[in-house]
Amino acid sequence: MLRRLLGRSRRGGACVGALVLMALTLLLFAGASSEAAYAAQSRNEASEQIPGAALWRDVRQGVSGITNSPDAEHGNLINSSGEDWRQTRNGPVAAFGRWALALAALGIGLLFLIRGRIRVDNGFSGKTIERWTAPDRVIHWFVAILFVVLALTGLSFLYGKELLLPIMDRASFAAWGALAKTLHNYGGPLFVAGLVLMIVKWLPHNRFKKIDAVWLAKGGGILTKAHPSAEYLNAGEKLWFWLVVFGGLGVSISGLILDFPNFGQTRGTMQLTHILHTLFALTLMAVFLGHVYIATLGTEGALEGMVYGHVDVEWAKQHHDLWYQEVVEGKGAAAEKIPDISPSDKPATL
Template sequence: MLNQQGMLRTQALTLLSVLAAVLLMLSFGVRAEESKSGQVVRGEMTQLAGADYWRQVREGVSGTTTSASPEHGVLISTPGETWFVLKEKWMSPAGAVAIFGSITLVVLMYILVGPLVLSAPRTGKKIRRWSRMDRALHWSMAFTFLTLAFSGLMLVYGKYFMKPYVPLELWGFTISLAKQYHNYVGPLFFILLVFVLLKWWRKSIFNKTDVTWFKKMGGMMGKHKGSHPSAGFSNGGEKMIYWLLIVFGAIAAVSGLVLDFPIFGQTRRDMEISNLIHMFSALILICGFVFHIYIGLFGMEGALEGMVTGDVDETWAKEHHDLWYEEVKNTPDNDQATVTSKASDSPDQSSQKLT
């Protein structure tokens, strides 16, 4: 009996030993598999978040995403760094130099050259030059352009001249307001630009008279100052400003619309290129209109009042737009031929024809 129990105990121990050995072998196998699997996972993680992974990210390698939109599989746009450098390191400083340079030039021009005044006394007779519709279109465009220019400059340069000196809350509100205003009013500028093109393009075509006008620098500088070179309804300088507005205004407007409505499959490259083009064209416009504003406000006697009241003095018309004046004088049926004498209070003498 005891021998049988001993044999059973021995067999049980042997079986347990065999089972233990099998379990131990299986355990080592599982551990080896787990170790191997862990090494694979760690290798994948190292590759995913390590140098190779970030190298691929910087190279713009596309990953996997549920979005079907262009470039959504690209985590970091490497060419975007080129855009950032061009915008922040080159175009922004160059734009600031150009704007302040333009302002400096007109200040020096006012100090050293002085404004262009009328050579003869005013007659008091007024010639209608701009209709009410003309003036409404001009001032609508002027207001839209100036406010867009200010909000755009705030977006580009505000972080330098405002952010360090005001509370963070005020800065956040101001820059957000500038951004929203720029985005929503921008399309209105494009609409006004179309009306400006349709309204005045015929009067802004260059001709031989403009060549002489430019040679004499508009009679504003040097030995030609006060010479009043001949001009039609628009002189060479006005035509140049007009086409500057049309060409660079159209470029700024179209590139701005691309930025405003990123819903037509634009890629990051499209947006970056549009941003640079938009900045460049806007800076050209701002510099050009520094001179336009100078002429209207300070550089030429009688220029501003024509766009405010619609009428110009007869002397002003003779000296600055003599060819247009002759057309008006010799066309009695033209509405623009009607002149008003400030010296007369009599209703029947308030309007008379130029003869």
């Protein structure tokens, strides 16, 4: 009897112990939950007690508020998109420019090593023919000089801190930066005007024809000694013209948007426009290097045409035989140039 009572007593104690342990566990969890809820409530109460806490939270998140200013973005106190633009400009855009210019220079160097200077096969005859009129040359050099100025100042903006600042004192760098900004901002609209004149003046000569496809298929004779037939302008010159047209218009339109920000442009519009402006400009610069090489060191007798307006007859026969034939036969628009075939007192080469 006593043993049965003791056994029941032990089993009852074990049950009671389990119940007590369960109760303590529940109390601990309940206490922790209550403490967490209390802490959260305290934080909410504290934030509600800080004047304008909700407002400053919205400000940090870029939410636009209400302002008396008519500007669309004056209600936005914090905008992190500027940092995103800076990283894009100084990162992939700047890297693109380095690679584009470096590859262009490398390509020119390899072409010169492989092909050398393209000479006039039969030598200079001493007789010249008019190729570019005075208005043509004025427009060309006006646009070319402005492009060089805009390119150098633009490159200073993009790479000045890493290339110029190490070799210039800060005062000189600041002075150059101010001058470069003025030249860039005022030279841009002048470049646009020159570009429009160039398009109007040279568009009739730059329509592609079947003969241009043949010229391109033969690589323009650059890597070989064969000289494919060409009219007044060959396919390479036409490609350069259209690249200048589309690239130049891209640079011009984006540049005008940046130059005159008082037409309701938003910050995002200006940032995107600046990136596009830089990419257009860097692409033009890279191809411009090739154009300069072909017109000067790469091809004997080519630069004289844009400097003096005349080219040697042998040069014309070799590089633009179809055009030269038109001049000799007096056909089409080239007929008026017949009287200009004459002995030249200008130097044969530059």
